[in-house]
Amino acid sequence: MQAGVPGRIEVVEVGPRDGLQNEATLLPAATKVELIERAIAAGVRRVEAVSFAHPRRVPQMADAEQVMAAVPRREDVSYIGLVLNGRGFDRALAAGVDEVNVVVVATDTFSERNQGMSTEQGLALWSELAARAHREGVRPTVTIAASFGCPFEGTVSAAHVAELARRIADAGPAEIALADTIGAGVPTQVVDLLARTREAAPAVPLRCHFHNTRNTGYANAVAAFQEGAATLDASVGGIGGCPFAPNATGNIATEDLEYLLTGMGVRTGLDGPALAETGTWIGEQLGKEVPALLGKAGTFPG
Amino acid sequence: MQAGVPGRIEVVEVGPRDGLQNEATLLPAATKVELIERAIAAGVRRVEAVSFAHPRRVPQMADAEQVMAAVPRREDVSYIGLVLNGRGFDRALAAGVDEVNVVVVATDTFSERNQGMSTEQGLALWSELAARAHREGVRPTVTIAASFGCPFEGTVSAAHVAELARRIADAGPAEIALADTIGAGVPTQVVDLLARTREAAPAVPLRCHFHNTRNTGYANAVAAFQEGAATLDASVGGIGGCPFAPNATGNIATEDLEYLLTGMGVRTGLDGPALAETGTWIGEQLGKEVPALLGKAGTFPG
Numbered sequence: 001m002q003a004g005v006p007g008r009i010e011v012v013e014v015g016p017r018d019g020l021q022n023e024a025t026l027l028p029a030a031t032k033v034e035l036i037e038r039a040i041a042a043g044v045r046r047v048e049a050v051s052f053a054h055p056r057r058v059p060q061m062a063d064a065e066q067v068m069a070a071v072p073r074r075e076d077v078s079y080i081g082l083v084l085n086g087r088g089f090d091r092a093l094a095a096g097v098d099e100v101n102v103v104v105v106a107t108d109t110f111s112e113r114n115q116g117m118s119t120e121q122g123l124a125l126w127s128e129l130a131a132r133a134h135r136e137g138v139r140p141t142v143t144i145a146a147s148f149g150c151p152f153e154g155t156v157s158a159a160h161v162a163e164l165a166r167r168i169a170d171a172g173p174a175e176i177a178l179a180d181t182i183g184a185g186v187p188t189q190v191v192d193l194l195a196r197t198r199e200a201a202p203a204v205p206l207r208c209h210f211h212n213t214r215n216t217g218y219a220n221a222v223a224a225f226q227e228g229a230a231t232l233d234a235s236v237g238g239i240g241g242c243p244f245a246p247n248a249t250g251n252i253a254t255e256d257l258e259y260l261l262t263g264m265g266v267r268t269g270l271d272g273p274a275l276a277e278t279g280t281w282i283g284e285q286l287g288k289e290v291p292a293l294l295g296k297a298g299t300f301p302g
Numbered sequence: 303m304q305a306g307v308p309g310r311i312e313v314v315e316v317g318p319r320d321g322l323q324n325e326a327t328l329l330p331a332a333t334k335v336e337l338i339e340r341a342i343a344a345g346v347r348r349v350e351a352v353s354f355a356h357p358r359r360v361p362q363m364a365d366a367e368q369v370m371a372a373v374p375r376r377e378d379v380s381y382i383g384l385v386l387n388g389r390g391f392d393r394a395l396a397a398g399v400d401e402v403n404v405v406v407v408a409t410d411t412f413s414e415r416n417q418g419m420s421t422e423q424g425l426a427l428w429s430e431l432a433a434r435a436h437r438e439g440v441r442p443t444v445t446i447a448a449s450f451g452c453p454f455e456g457t458v459s460a461a462h463v464a465e466l467a468r469r470i471a472d473a474g475p476a477e478i479a480l481a482d483t484i485g486a487g488v489p490t491q492v493v494d495l496l497a498r499t500r501e502a503a504p505a506v507p508l509r510c511h512f513h514n515t516r517n518t519g520y521a522n523a524v525a526a527f528q529e530g531a532a533t534l535d536a537s538v539g540g541i542g543g544c545p546f547a548p549n550a551t552g553n554i555a556t557e558d559l560e561y562l563l564t565g566m567g568v569r570t571g572l573d574g575p576a577l578a579e580t581g582t583w584i585g586e587q588l589g590k591e592v593p594a595l596l597g598k599a600g601t602f603p604g
Contacts, residue, residue, distance in 0.1 A: 263488030
């Protein structure tokens with residue numbers, strides 16, 4: 001193993017939430033549950049399963065309770081529910097998620113469009129929900145959206161994101177995720193932002209969330225784990241996007257990430273061929289060709 | 303700029319040759335010349351323009367002489383012609399290429415399929431053509447194909463490729479290119495192979511050639527320039543493949559590579575938006591959606 005390459009990386013499967021929320025095709029809850037079951041069978045142990053957004057705003061997630069009621073409950077599998085406000089938090093708690101992930105958007109314009117509040121209001125919401133989560137015994141994490149660039153405001157300063165992380169850390173997050181929501185970032189930026197965030201919130205484990213909008217996502221993933229991120233998000237098939245960010249395309253694909261990581265000698269606990277098959281399958285459910293490549297190319301050596 | 307990030311990288315546009323040779327659509331010579339002209343207008347200064355393969359084997363390159371006769375000849379632009387045998391070398395010389403690129407395939411099975419000879423015979427051919435090139439005053443370079451994996455033999459040992467490079471260096475190549483013909487490689491492999499090759503052929507500048515078959519191409523490119531490769535190949539639109547390697551897909555896209563490099567503070571001399579437009583244009587000529595993403599996503603900030 002070369003310097004800077006860790007022995008193990010945790011991969012969070014975000015396909016059921018971030019992957020599906022922007023798709024034109026509304027999938028039945030049973031298909032979402034099958035997607036989750038397939039991911040777990042392929043070795044996934046943390047799943048971003050649902051979002052508790054308003055059903056009118058994100059119709060693809062309207063059946064969040066139904067999905068959570070049907071997923072297999074296992075000691076070794078943790079389900080994440082995305083939460084954008086107090087009402088969403090109530091629903092997440094009632095649905096029995098293991099983790100609530102609260103979104104704080106790094107820029108005001110995108111924050112207003114995404115969840116109808118400023119970044120400052122997002123921070124206040126996080127503090128309030130974090131306190132409730134700690135009381136209720138559910139694991140609270142934060143995603144800082146648009147950490148690498150904003151579709152409306154353009155460049156986002158790393159110092160600003162690190163300052164957000166410092167303030168977020170005060171309320172005791174179990175983890176902070178830095179999200180390149182629109183796939184604008186490059187590896188040097190990943191290294192810089194992770195270093196600054198770690199300095200600002202030294203006690204908090206860091207997760208990274210990359211979209212492959214401009215083909216930088218996998219290079220960013222390598223930079224992230226070489227710079228000490230313990231966890232990476234990915235979606236089976238590379239499906240995904242954001243309904244409130246123009247031109248945002250899919251997450252990095254779980255199967256292609258697994259190929260990359262395993263090839264580099266990093267353990268993931270994931271089954272690449274099973275993930276590739278699931279990527280092809282979810283594409284069939286959505287009636288589209290998915291961006292993931294492993295399902296087409298095959299593993300190597302084949 | 304961070305450690306390991308160079309100030310400048312040279313990008314060779316291989317779209318006119320590697321990009322087009324595997325496409326089902328036969329483009330007229332005038333379109334190929336327009337592709338080359340557009341690349342030069344977008345800042346490209348080295349172009350893999352043609353291959354002098356047998357027209358029956360690679361019909362897309364049958365008009366190599368016609369293309370070379372029509373391209374703009376400029377002091378600051380160097381045209382590379384790919385050569386697989388003595389007859390191809392004669393044609394390249396007559397057509398007035400600035401550089402001949404001789405292919406040596408790292409594995410016997412692929413070498414037989416690609417050019418009807420063993421690896422050993424490929425090395426002998428290289429020595430013979432290098433001597434002729436030196437006499438004729440044309441710049442001779444070598445591509446070691448399948449350096450990161452073979453579609454027929456599987457894993458290729460880095461020690462074997464480095465030993466090939468050592469023997470190739472004896473005949474005085476102006477450059478050695480390490481090619482991941484089937485897009486199987488990962489960044490740790492790139493670092494290892496470059497280090498070994500540099501040790502085996504310390505005086506020879508190194509170039510890398512990546513395909514994005516399994517979404518590792520851009521991460522490999524980052525690893526390559528951080529490990530000291532001076533030059534990277536890419537094709538506008540990410541078009542490409544190899545007629546003799548099953549499932550080989552496109553090269554990394556010039557426009558997406560430019561976005562990555564420029565974002566990392568590496569100078570390329572390339573015009574990203576102009577390349578993205580050309581990527582979209584070549585897709586229209588081929589009647590297909592190209593793998594490059596910048597043309598769809600747009601640059602950032604937009």
